Amino acid sequence: DAGVIQSPRHEVTEMGQEVTLRCKPISGHNSLFWYRQTMMRGLELLIYFNNNVPIDDSGMPEDRFSAKMPNASFSTLKIQPSEPRDSAVYFCASSLLTGDLYNEQFFGPGTRLTVL
Amino acid sequence: GQQLNQSPQSMFIQEGEDVSMNCTSSSIFNTWLWYKQDPGEGPVLLIALYKAGELTSNGRLTAQFGITRKDSFLNISASIPSDVGIYFCAGPGSNYQLIWGAGTKLIIKP
Numbered sequence: 001d002a003g004v005i006q007s008p009r010h011e012v013t014e015m016g017q018e019v020t021l022r023c024k025p026i027s028g029h030n031s032l033f034w035y036r037q038t039m040m041r042g043l044e045l046l047i048y049f050n051n052n053v054p055i056d057d058s059g060m061p062e063d064r065f066s067a068k069m070p071n072a073s074f075s076t077l078k079i080q081p082s083e084p085r086d087s088a089v090y091f092c093a094s095s096l097l098t099g100d101l102y103n104e105q106f107f108g109p110g111t112r113l114t115v116l
Numbered sequence: 117g118q119q120l121n122q123s124p125q126s127m128f129i130q131e132g133e134d135v136s137m138n139c140t141s142s143s144i145f146n147t148w149l150w151y152k153q154d155p156g157e158g159p160v161l162l163i164a165l166y167k168a169g170e171l172t173s174n175g176r177l178t179a180q181f182g183i184t185r186k187d188s189f190l191n192i193s194a195s196i197p198s199d200v201g202i203y204f205c206a207g208p209g210s211n212y213q214l215i216w217g218a219g220t221k222l223i224i225k226p
Binding site: 004031035043048089093096103105109110 | 147158160161211213216218
């Protein structure tokens with residue numbers, strides 16, 4: 001299996017521009033998580049989907065952030081308009097939730113976003 | 117809400133030394149997880165602990181689930197350069213989410 005695939009790996013953009021991050025989860029997994037990692041705040045969960053449905057988006061910073069999962073093999077995280085404080089590494093992770101207390105999350109390599 | 121406190125924040129060690137780090141919580145966890153993040157990559161699961169008092173090894177790594185269920189420890193024996201990275205503890209929160217510690221950064225002196 002190829003693992004979780006994220007694109008692009010690096011993105012540099014100017015303040016005010018729209019940014020779209022993409023994720024392909026592991027085939028067969030039914031849950032997808034978007035995280036943001038910064039030095040100051042560590043690893044933060046932004047939103048997670050189960051069976052393509054958003055379950056908890058309480059971590060999404062503000063209305064400038066939106067996420068979609070149109071099908072089981074693709075998700076996007078969009079920032080519009082972007083601001084310098086959005087600069088971070090954004091990770092996508094997927095998991096096969098089976099009703100157990102815990103199911104391993106598999107992370108992608110991340111997208112390093114720099115907003116100038 | 118639930119929080120995990122990891123210590124130390126960072127460690128500078130010599131190659132060959134043993135490493136110890138821990139994670140504590142004010143509330144009980146039924147599962148403790150240890151992930152490692154290599155530079156430029158996403159976190160990868162190292163060890164999962166499911167039972168209070170459990171001691172589990174993965175090569176040179178050994179992790180323990182504290183008896184109180186409020187703490188966990190990770191030890192690395194005879195560290196090597198590829199051990200460099202950030203080690204995270206995590207535990208299940210509500211709705212299948214994970215609660216993450218802030219991480220312990222391991223740096224090996226040349």
